[in-house]
Amino acid sequence: xxxxxxxxxxxxxxxxxxxxxxxxxxxxxxxxxxxxxxxxxxxxxxxxxxxxxxxxxxxxxxxxxxxxxxxxxxxxxxxxxxxxxxxxxxxxxxxxxxxxxxxxxxxxxxxxxxxxxxxxxxxxxxxxxxxxxxxxxxxxxxxxxxxxxxxxxxxxxxxxxxxxxxxxxxxxxxxxxxxxxxxxxxxxxxxxxxxxxxxxxxxxxxxxxxxxxxxxxxxxxxxxxxxxxxxxxxxxxxxxxxxxxxxxxxxxxxxxxxxxxxxxxxxxx
Numbered sequence: 001x002x003x004x005x006x007x008x009x010x011x012x013x014x015x016x017x018x019x020x021x022x023x024x025x026x027x028x029x030x031x032x033x034x035x036x037x038x039x040x041x042x043x044x045x046x047x048x049x050x051x052x053x054x055x056x057x058x059x060x061x062x063x064x065x066x067x068x069x070x071x072x073x074x075x076x077x078x079x080x081x082x083x084x085x086x087x088x089x090x091x092x093x094x095x096x097x098x099x100x101x102x103x104x105x106x107x108x109x110x111x112x113x114x115x116x117x118x119x120x121x122x123x124x125x126x127x128x129x130x131x132x133x134x135x136x137x138x139x140x141x142x143x144x145x146x147x148x149x150x151x152x153x154x155x156x157x158x159x160x161x162x163x164x165x166x167x168x169x170x171x172x173x174x175x176x177x178x179x180x181x182x183x184x185x186x187x188x189x190x191x192x193x194x195x196x197x198x199x200x201x202x203x204x205x206x207x208x209x210x211x212x213x214x215x216x217x218x219x220x221x222x223x224x225x226x227x228x229x230x231x232x233x234x235x236x237x238x239x240x241x242x243x244x245x246x247x248x249x250x251x252x253x254x255x256x257x258x259x260x261x262x263x264x265x266x267x268x269x
């Protein structure tokens with residue numbers, strides 16, 4: 001996919017390939033606080049070289065298109081959870097799954113926590129100047145244990161039914177588990193008691209229907225996941241070392257971005 005840069009009016013503008021906002025760029029060993037999103041931490045896990053190029057060198061990677069249908073599903077689910085929150089009762093999928101003791105968490109900052117652009121949940125990494133943050137989809141509370149339960153919405157369109165025992169075994173769903181681990185880690189560092197069991201709320205669009213008629217049907221499945229926090233802090237330490245180094249790290253041999261750059265340089269030199 002080839003991306004062309006446009007301004008806010010939709011007009012084509014020159015693409016420099018570099019970030020213009022200085023606050024987005026990290027200077028190794030700087031003293032001011034610097035925010036690293038859960039997504040950027042995931043980028044580091046995928047390819048340290050691309051992460052360094054983005055955060056330290058300020059190189060802009062091409063944008064990907066937005067997922068407007070997934071975003072719409074998230075918005076509608078949040079409204080349902082907020083309705084249940086206001087009533088102090090479980091969301092229907094938790095009640096139908098025999099988990100009526102798990103209800104949406106009523107907290108004055110819930111909207112801030114769900115907005116990664118303006119706030120999100122966050123924690124300082126060790127005693128460094130780096131703040132790890134992310135926007136959660138929702139948080140419930142287990143009334144039996146009084147622990148928070150992280151809920152993440154996932155939308156897809158697969159001809160296969162969602163099986164709770166197999167859903168997270170897929171190659172492309174491994175990042176989902178890391179995402180949930182990170183959210184749980186941040187909330188625990190914020191001082192909350194967090195359940196070791198989180199839930200993916202999976203909405204699977206029906207592709208077998210013979211008619212559309214302006215309506216898309218979804219099946220809904222609640223997939224439990226036992227979080228694993230043991231890997232997070234060692235990887236955070238590695239990320240801090242990379243951020244504060246003047247040496248560009250090696251790339252992931254499987255990174256397609258790095259392969260593209262390398263081949264472009266070879267063929268065009």
